[in-house]
Amino acid sequence: MGADHVVIECLDCEFRESFPNLGRARLALDDHESSTGHDIDWQIDRVDVGVAQAGADAGVCGVDGCENPDSPLLDWQSDEADEQNDE
Secondary structure, eight states: OTTOOEEEEESSSSOEEEESSHHHHHHHHHHHHHHHOOOEEEEEOOOOHHHHHHHHHHTTTSOTTOSOTTOGGGHHHHHHHHHHHHO
């Protein structure tokens, strides 16, 4: 697979391809699904450290209470609360 970290694989045929980034993989996924009507599965082998940290801070692991409330990535939530209080 080399430096390609995103793999898409069709569940209905032999189509399988790897890509260096999510954008290219999504284009290929959409093209294959729209032209064939097949279902595509995908796997991301690695993401950059910042992306992994953002996911961890947001609690995307699916476990309630897993998010990091001190993360600057979640500041938008406090901004919305402040706006509602101002109204």
